[in-house]
Amino acid sequence: xxxxxxxxxxxxxxxxxxxxxxxxxxxxxxxxxxxxxxxxxxxxxxxxxxxxxxxxxxxxxxxxxxxxxxxxxxxxxxxxxxxxxxxxxxxxxxxxxxxxxxxxxxxxxxxxxxxxxxxxxxxxxxxxxxxxxxxxxxxxxxxxxxxxxxxxxxxxxxxxxxxxxxxxxxxxxxxxxxxxxxxxxxxxxxxxxxxxxxxxxxxxxxxxxxxxxxxxxxxxxxxxxxxxxxxxxxxxxxxxxxxxxxxxxxxxxxxxxxxxxxxxxxxxxxxxxxxxxxxxxxxxxxxxxxxxxxxxxxxxxxxxx
Amino acid sequence: xxxxxxxxxxxxxxxxxxxxxxxxxxxxxxxxxxxxxxxxxxxxxxxxxxxxxxxxxxxxxxxxxxxxxxxxxxxxxxxxxxxxxxxxxxxxxxxxxxxxxxxxxxxxxxxxxxxxxxxxxxxxxxxxxxxxxxxxxxxxxxxxxxxxxxxxxxxxxxxxxxxxxxxxxxxxxxxxxxxxxxxxxxxxxxxxxxxxxxxxxxxxxxxxxxxxxxxxxxxxxxxxxxxxx
Numbered sequence: 383x384x385x386x387x388x389x390x391x392x393x394x395x396x397x398x399x400x401x402x403x404x405x406x407x408x409x410x411x412x413x414x415x416x417x418x419x420x421x422x423x424x425x426x427x428x429x430x431x432x433x434x435x436x437x438x439x440x441x442x443x444x445x446x447x448x449x450x451x452x453x454x455x456x457x458x459x460x461x462x463x464x465x466x467x468x469x470x471x472x473x474x475x476x477x478x479x480x481x482x483x484x485x486x487x488x489x490x491x492x493x494x495x496x497x498x499x500x501x502x503x504x505x506x507x508x509x510x511x512x513x514x515x516x517x518x519x520x521x522x523x524x525x526x527x528x529x530x531x532x533x534x535x536x537x538x539x540x541x542x543x544x545x546x547x548x549x550x551x552x553x554x555x556x557x558x559x560x561x562x563x564x565x566x567x568x569x570x571x572x573x574x575x576x577x578x579x580x581x582x583x584x585x586x587x588x589x590x591x592x593x594x595x596x597x598x599x600x601x602x603x604x605x606x607x608x609x610x611x612x613x614x615x616x617x618x619x620x621x622x623x624x625x626x627x628x629x630x631x632x633x634x635x636x637x638x639x640x641x642x643x644x645x646x647x648x649x650x651x652x653x654x655x656x657x658x659x660x661x662x663x664x665x666x667x668x669x670x671x672x673x674x675x676x677x678x679x680x681x682x683x684x685x686x687x
Numbered sequence: 688x689x690x691x692x693x694x695x696x697x698x699x700x701x702x703x704x705x706x707x708x709x710x711x712x713x714x715x716x717x718x719x720x721x722x723x724x725x726x727x728x729x730x731x732x733x734x735x736x737x738x739x740x741x742x743x744x745x746x747x748x749x750x751x752x753x754x755x756x757x758x759x760x761x762x763x764x765x766x767x768x769x770x771x772x773x774x775x776x777x778x779x780x781x782x783x784x785x786x787x788x789x790x791x792x793x794x795x796x797x798x799x800x801x802x803x804x805x806x807x808x809x810x811x812x813x814x815x816x817x818x819x820x821x822x823x824x825x826x827x828x829x830x831x832x833x834x835x836x837x838x839x840x841x842x843x844x845x846x847x848x849x850x851x852x853x854x855x856x857x858x859x860x861x862x863x864x865x866x867x868x869x870x871x872x873x874x875x876x877x878x879x880x881x882x883x884x885x886x887x888x889x890x891x892x893x894x895x896x897x898x899x900x901x902x903x904x905x906x907x908x909x910x911x912x913x914x915x916x
Binding site: 398399401402403404428429430431432433434435436437438439440441442443444445446448451452453454456457458460461462464465468537538541544545548549551552633666667668669 | 729730732733736737740741742743746747750751754755756757758759760761762763771772775776779780783793794795797798801802804805806847850851852853854855856858859860869872873874876877878879894897898901904905908
């Protein structure tokens with residue numbers, strides 16, 4: 383495969399800077415010209431922008447109670463005012479919007495005509511023609527107003543139906559996913575090839591846990607009870623311990639009753655598991671265990687079933 | 688390769704109680720669980736469609752859903768400045784004004800919104816700098832503060848808790864030198880040349896670290912956006 387020599391290397395594209403919005407206007411223009419010819423680079427930029435945007439989630443959220451949020455009140459007042467104004471404008475079209483009612487500007491007159499040449503329209507047009515014109519104008523006005531209202535109503539209906547369809551599809555997806563999760567959960571603890579490792583406390587505390595390892599599907603289901611309450615900046619981490627490494631299987635906190643369930647998928651050789659342990663760590667997470675062991679359980683030698 | 692980069696993690700972790708697990712996942716897992724991202728985005732798309740039709744109730748729902756995240760981002764960039772409120776209002780007013788121009792084919796609502804939020808926040812910092820003709824405190828932090836920035840998003844039970852936990856874990860798993868570069872670029876809006884000057888590094892080194900870091904983040908965070916690219 384040969385490279386297009388007219389295209390700069392990927393290294394010269396500065397896609398990361400583009401995703402961060404840090405390119406100069408000249409560099410941005412050059413990049414956009416390149417992206418128009420390079421679909422791969424354009425796709426990569428979209429993905430990078432998504433990764434950049436995700437960084438926002440690393441900032442601590444700053445909620446404000448609705449009742450004391452002045453921004454919310456101001457924002458909604460502005461929006462409501464604008465929406466009301468737009469509705470009024472739609473319902474009452476101005477003369478310039480309707481060609482039928484438009485008042486034509488006076489045509490430029492190159493040479494002023496003598497006043498004597500101006501004949502009053504009333505004297506030249508029968509009154510019935512004027513009346514018909516007025517009626518036609520009124521009918522046109524009514525027709526335009528009715529059409530605008532109908533169009534607005536139809537747009538609202540389309541919007542509502544579309545939103546309902548999206549919401550219904552989302553609900554269906556959610557229920558389907560939930561059903562699948564429940565079926566997997568059941569199979570993970572009752573399957574014919576499920577190994578069970580009991581975990582018990584190493585201190586006077588009473589927490590306990592049980593790990594179900596469905597070796598046929600590589601699914602792990604961990605259920606713990608009587609876990610101690612943690613400080614807000616702490617979390618539990620679950621580890622699969624082999625002879626060579628400690629593998630992070632998940633981070634979690636327990637509910638108010640000290641109960642937690644963690645599910646994971648991980649392909650581990652049948653004879654590799656030495657033990658399963660839970661440690662207490664900083665909530666931000668650690669790649670290797672550093673804190674106190676809360677519960678630990680050794681995998682039985684051979685068939686752990 | 689540092690030890691922490693070799694950490695292997697199971698996929699599809701899904702605690703039923705407490706807060707979700709936050710470890711990064713593989714691309715395969717992202718595709719398996721893509722429905723989660725789709726569901727969240729469908730909610731946003733439906734709201735933005737109604738906002739485009741000038742429905743104030745939809746704006747209220749959208750605001751309630753995203754305000755804590757947008758305000759948190761603005762506070763992180765602006766510091767605890769009083770003008771955070773103004774920036775938050777600008778962000779959601781821009782959503783109200785430009786919703787009809789949003790195209791689902793060009794990306795997710797969340798990416799669109801958070802890009803607006805970051806841009807308006809950085810605009811405000813730069814405007815403030817021009818007015819005061821001095822370096823803002825928020826841009827004057829040394830890299831010693833960056834570790835705190837990387838890990839401050841502790842696990843929380845609110846909206847988008849899963850996203851917060853995953854991003855925090857993904858950042859935590861980056862080598863510190865790559866993480867510093869990413870955080871300076873994102874939260875301080877520094878160019879790569881400015882970062883090189885700030886950290887006393889060759890520009891090429893900064894470029895390499897940025898590329899490596901975002902490559903890893905893209906892989907780790909694919910599940911957030913159901914990234915199929």
